[in-house]
Amino acid sequence: MTIHLLLLVLLSQIFLVAGQLLLKHGMSYTQHATAPFGRVVCEVLAGVCMLTLWFFSWMALLQQLDLSQVYPFEGMSPVLLVIAATVILGERQSRRSRVGVGLIALGTVLVGIS
Amino acid sequence: MNYEANAPKDTDRSETLARGVHPKGLLNPYLQLAVNGLLVTASELLLKRGATATTQVSGSPWLDSLGITTLGSGWVWAGIASGIAGLVSWLYVLRWVPLSIAFPLASVVHVLIPLGSWFFLGETMSLLRWCGITLVMTGIWCLANPLMRAEEAL
Numbered sequence: 279m280t281i282h283l284l285l286l287v288l289l290s291q292i293f294l295v296a297g298q299l300l301l302k303h304g305m306s307y308t309q310h311a312t313a314p315f316g317r318v319v320c321e322v323l324a325g326v327c328m329l330t331l332w333f334f335s336w337m338a339l340l341q342q343l344d345l346s347q348v349y350p351f352e353g354m355s356p357v358l359l360v361i362a363a364t365v366i367l368g369e370r371q372s373r374r375s376r377v378g379v380g381l382i383a384l385g386t387v388l389v390g391i392s
Numbered sequence: 393m394n395y396e397a398n399a400p401k402d403t404d405r406s407e408t409l410a411r412g413v414h415p416k417g418l419l420n421p422y423l424q425l426a427v428n429g430l431l432v433t434a435s436e437l438l439l440k441r442g443a444t445a446t447t448q449v450s451g452s453p454w455l456d457s458l459g460i461t462t463l464g465s466g467w468v469w470a471g472i473a474s475g476i477a478g479l480v481s482w483l484y485v486l487r488w489v490p491l492s493i494a495f496p497l498a499s500v501v502h503v504l505i506p507l508g509s510w511f512f513l514g515e516t517m518s519l520l521r522w523c524g525i526t527l528v529m530t531g532i533w534c535l536a537n538p539l540m541r542a543e544e545a546l
Contacts, residue, residue, distance in 0.1 A: 352502075
């Protein structure tokens with residue numbers, strides 16, 4: 279795997295994580311009685327844009343690699359996302375949940391390479 | 393939604409969320425998370441069926457590589473509709489459920505899609521794939537079991 283492909287993998291994961299964080303942050307406003315409607319729409323749209331970029335970078339990867347080579351990175355995304363949600367959104371999880379996320383990641387990799 | 397009737401009007405809803413209060417019944421966010429998994433799976437299977445049905449019909453390699461010819465298939469349009477409905481249910485889930493819980497739970501599609509491809513599209517299942525499915529399900533159980541207990545306690 280070349281440096282160029284590795285960068286593309288990294289970029290694709292950044293798009294996915296950033297997109298999901300934006301969607302969550304935007305939708306969290308709607309829990310409050312007075313949701314700032316404009317901000318909700320802006321953040322959700324920005325999130326959808328990020329996920330669109332993620333989709334195209336994912337397709338670009340699939341053009342150059344086999345699905346079984348790309349899929350292990352798909353397994354990485356729940357782990358990266360939980361870390362990002364903890365650091366950036368301040369979410370907390372139990373140790374049991376973290377073990378669960380690890381198992382899910384490992385299982386996803388196995389499903390992918392099989 | 394009766395949770396609003398119970399809560400004082402100007403209470404911050406994130407406080408009620410912290411107490412585990414969220415809409416019940418069809419609007420239960422965890423039910424919607426399951427609905428999201430089914431919609432995403434249906435979308436992928438429909439897109440695959442549509443893409444297979446329309447393989448290289450235009451004769452132009454350019455059009456074929458763009459995938460635009462697949463839009464001639466009703467399966468593909470059903471897949472797109474299902475995908476959009478999936479996004480709407482996902483946004484609703486994110487309104488109530490922490491991202492670090494919702495996103496890993498959404499990995500249930502890595503179980504449903506192989507099972508669906510096996511059952512509906514006749515794809516093969518290896519032992520390794522069954523192992524992966526078992527691992528993902530165990531992980532989901534680790535995340536979901538404490539949540540279900542909390543639901544029961546309410």
